[in-house]
Amino acid sequence: MIFTEKQIKLKDGRTAALKSPCVEDAQKMLNFIKKACGETNFLLRYPEEWNISVEQEEAWVKRIRTSPDTLGITCYVDGQVAGNCEISFMGGIKTSHRASVAIALLKDYWNLGIGSAMFEELIAAAKARGTEIMELEFIEGNDRARHLYEKYGFKVVSEKPNAFKLKDGTYLKEFYMQKYL
Numbered sequence: 001m002i003f004t005e006k007q008i009k010l011k012d013g014r015t016a017a018l019k020s021p022c023v024e025d026a027q028k029m030l031n032f033i034k035k036a037c038g039e040t041n042f043l044l045r046y047p048e049e050w051n052i053s054v055e056q057e058e059a060w061v062k063r064i065r066t067s068p069d070t071l072g073i074t075c076y077v078d079g080q081v082a083g084n085c086e087i088s089f090m091g092g093i094k095t096s097h098r099a100s101v102a103i104a105l106l107k108d109y110w111n112l113g114i115g116s117a118m119f120e121e122l123i124a125a126a127k128a129r130g131t132e133i134m135e136l137e138f139i140e141g142n143d144r145a146r147h148l149y150e151k152y153g154f155k156v157v158s159e160k161p162n163a164f165k166l167k168d169g170t171y172l173k174e175f176y177m178q179k180y181l
């Protein structure tokens with residue numbers, strides 16, 4: 001799906017663009033996710049686990065743009081990729097009432113209101129689609145993410161103990177949240 005470009009005002013006064021990821025920015029997208037994964041333990045992978053080629057990343061961007069069941073929104077600040085979010089609408093008779101969301105921003109762009117602007121767009125997209133339940137997961141200790149999700153009406157409905165095991169051996173639990181539209 002294609003997201004119609006939108007300008008947003010950040011808390012520091014800058015303007016950012018929300019738009020679908022561009023195929024020609026595949027390398028930038030890959031750099032972004034590797035960097036983001038090195039800045040927090042709350043994302044699924046370590047940077048070195050993103051050992052995919054630019055061609056594979058291009059294919060992923062093309063899929064995001066053309067799939068009728070996925071909406072990806074990338075935030076650009078001063079032409080640089082600041083973050084990305086996605087909503088995936090589930091298929092199948094038994095699960096098409098649900099959609100899952102994911103989001104990641106580079107540390108330089110945390111706390112500027114980008115996550116909030118993205119969530120407003122993801123919720124609007126889910127409502128337009130007729131989705132009944134939005135869902136997501138976050139890792140214990142990710143208080144900024146939890147605050148954002150609760151602000152937009154998500155509630156913790158279950159938890160998975162020991163879902164992450166960090167390189168230093170620390171186990172972290174994962175919380176699963178739902179928002180009913």
Ligand SMILES: CC(C)(COP(=O)(O)OP(=O)(O)OC[C@H]1O[C@@H](n2cnc3c(N)ncnc32)[C@H](O)[C@@H]1OP(=O)(O)O)[C@@H](O)C(=O)NCCC(=O)NCCS
Pocket residue numbers: 040042043083103104105106109110111112113114115116117137138139142143144145147148151
């Ligand atoms: C989590 C994340 C998506 C939030 O996006 P963001 O753009 O920083 O969020 P916003 O600026 O829109 O909002 C942050 C809110 O959290 C609050 N906040 C900031 N730090 C906080 C903390 N330590 N504890 C609780 N709330 C906090 C802010 O005050 C703000 O609240 P408000 O909107 O009520 O004023 C972003 O920080 C990020 O990508 N983090 C790293 C990757 C990640 O954790 N992804 C999510 C995986 S589940």
